[in-house]
Amino acid sequence: MKERGNTSLAEKLQTPARRIFWTEWRGRSITYVSVWIVILILLSLLWFITSKGLQPFLNGEITLSQFFSTNWSPQDNKFGSLYIMLGSFMVTIGATLISAPLGISAAIFMTEIAPKWGKKVLQPATEILVGIPSVVYGFIGLTLLVPFIGKLIGGIGFGLLSGILVLSIMILPTIISISVDAIEAVPQKYREGSYALGATRWQTIWKIVLKTALPGLMTAVVLGMARAFGEALAVQMVIGNVPNAPFHFFISIHTLTSMITQNMGNTVPGETFNQILWSMALVLLLMTLVFILVIRLITRRRDVS
Amino acid sequence: MLVVDQFNVYYGEKHALNNISITFSSKTVTALIGPSGCGKSTLLRSLNRMNDYIPMFRADGSIRLGKTEIYDSKTDVVSLRKRMGMVFQQPIPFPLSIYDNIAYGPRIHGIKQKKQLDAIVEKTLHQAHLWDEVKDRLHASALGLSGGQQQRLVIARVLAVEPEILLLDEPASALDPISTEHIEQLILSLKENYTIIVVTHNMQQAKRISDQTAFFLHGEIVEAKETDILFQSPNDQRTERYLSGQFG
Structure with missing residues (x-):
């Protein structure tokens, strides 16, 4: 009886609990989502400023040498x-x-x-x-x-x-x-x-x-x-x-x-x-x-x- | 000759060294042994006043180097440290080239001529048994050397300011056995010209390299005498128990 009790405790400690899986998954999701939001903001800002900044040159309203x-x-x-x-x-x-x-x-x-x-x-x-x-x-x-x-x-x-x-x-x-x-x-x-x-x-x-x-x-x-x-x-x-x-x-x-x-x-x-x-x-x-x-x-x- | 006479050190309330008296004769090696926290490093660092930077440090009693009273307020700490070269447990070359590490000491003491510096660098690297290993890369960073090489470089750096006494604080305890052997041979060859005081945890090492050994316990010197005699027939029971590995 006693022996069986011991084994079950050891088994419990070995089996990865469902709960652990979910915490891991949740933690990873939060960090992944956050980092993608940051990257997205950064890229869209870069794109926005670059395209806006290049516009007058592309439209031929001013040349680089005129700008400088x-x-x-x-x-x-x-x-x-x-x-x-x-x-x-x-x-x-x-x-x-x-x-x-x-x-x-x-x-x-x-x-x-x-x-x-x-x-x-x-x-x-x-x-x-x-x-x-x-x-x-x-x-x-x-x-x-x-x-x-x-x-x-x-x-x-x-x-x-x-x-x-x-x-x-x-x-x-x-x-x-x-x-x-x-x-x-x-x-x-x-x-x-x-x-x-x-x-x-x-x-x-x-x-x-x-x-x-x-x-x-x-x-x-x-x-x-x-x-x-x-x-x-x-x-x-x-x-x-x-x-x-x-x-x-x-x-x-x-x-x-x-x-x-x-x-x-x-x-x-x-x-x-x-x-x-x-x-x-x-x-x-x-x-x-x-x-x-x-x-x-x-x-x-x-x-x- | 370096004479310590009834010397006491306090860190705030803590009485770290209690009535230490010991004489270090010229051109001998003295090993300071004892368990951790027994005060051997404290004594070593008191000799060249490196403890001055520790807040709450206080000392009384006397240490004399030749005619200089080390803890006299008129003593020039800078020239004192030049006379007593110190090597620490961790090999800590400066983040400079091998050459500049050794030239650092002579330069701060006013030697500027390149020829003279070249000569000092070559001479001290020979003395430290390091020349053959580094002569082709003197201007490479010293941080690229192995631990044992770094420690020999640090010893060469200390020799470059021409000290009279070498203070070695567990110089080999962070090194592998082969590097340790290098350092020990180096210490034996330096004995011909320098007075050497070495703190060590390794009793076999003390036996191999030292002429005199002092056994420290709880801030006191339990016993200090010729190494052979101390190891063969210690007077004090505590020394015997420590040497036979019963504590420490």
Whole structure:
């Protein structure tokens, strides 16, 4: 009797229960369906932007060389967008030049110099900064920065410099938090090994920690650049929105994003101007792809070494 | 000569080393043995002040290297560490080339000439019995070496700053038997020029390579004497029981 009872328990434990089969099936279905929804959304977005963006070229309303020229006057149906694209690049590069060294230095301070204080105070503070909506940054820039620069230089204050400064503040927390992750990922043992050879703290940081964290730091900078390149509202509020050549700090310029936000409501769907905005969106999308590719390349190099 | 005299270490409330006194003579190998957590690594890391980075660490008593009092506030930790090369349990080459790993120490201490660095790299790789295996790929990443090769590279890296004393913290415990043999032979050949202190879990290893052995238990040195004598006729019953494998 007792023996039979034991056998049946063992059998019970061996037989795959129906219930387990259903849980497995349900879990798998949920994840599969979700991933297909995501892929579908992504593909349809890509298709939509690409087809819309290519339309004016396919319809013969504008040629590529016209699009990449500097002749912008919508009332004459001239949509040369080169200065606008360069405007996007200029604010991005300018903001990065300010934020990358600042952000990486701050990350070093938070991880290597004062880790306790960094962890408790500075890291949460940076996370809050990441979360502030871009329109707030733009509003602050418009209220404080633009009049200040105007007074300082003698002008209206809108322009490339204001755009660069607002963006550099915006992307700073992004660069800091990703750099912190990259530096913290450097094994403690590398630092010990370096100290054991008689290296000072700064030598260890400079020659071992930063060198090891370099791919991560570069990822941080590229992500910051991507954020700056794609930012619309804050830029539009301070940049002046005039498609001048973007080679002077104190005159109003335009960027791809500010052009789209400014004009998407003022143009009629179907007219050339509106279609050109879609072409600009396509340029933005392609640039985002480039940024992602760059990050991929950087991180792949780390895997090999 | 390195002299430890009534040395105590505390981690917060925990009394990790209790009244340690031991002398490490020049050009000898001393093995520190004992069960896990007995304090042997703590002593080793106290010698070159690597414990300074542990919060709550506190030490009293004296350790003297020649005329230098190690825990004196005026002692320059950087030059102290240069005099006492340390090798850890896990082989941890920097993620740089083989060449740059070895040149790292000399470079931070101010040697810039390529010729001089080349000479140091070749000399220390010979010393570490690694030259023949890596001479054709000095500029390849050190992370591509095997575990045993990495550990010999780390030893070469330490030798490159010309220390007087080598502190080896279980240098072979993460390695296979053949690599272990390499390391042991290396230690014996380095004895001619360096004072070596090695922490080990492997009592046979202690017997094979050391002149003096110290047996640690609960933060104290139970017994420290010539290796042959300690293994043949230990004075203390606890030493005898540990050596015969009754605990630990």
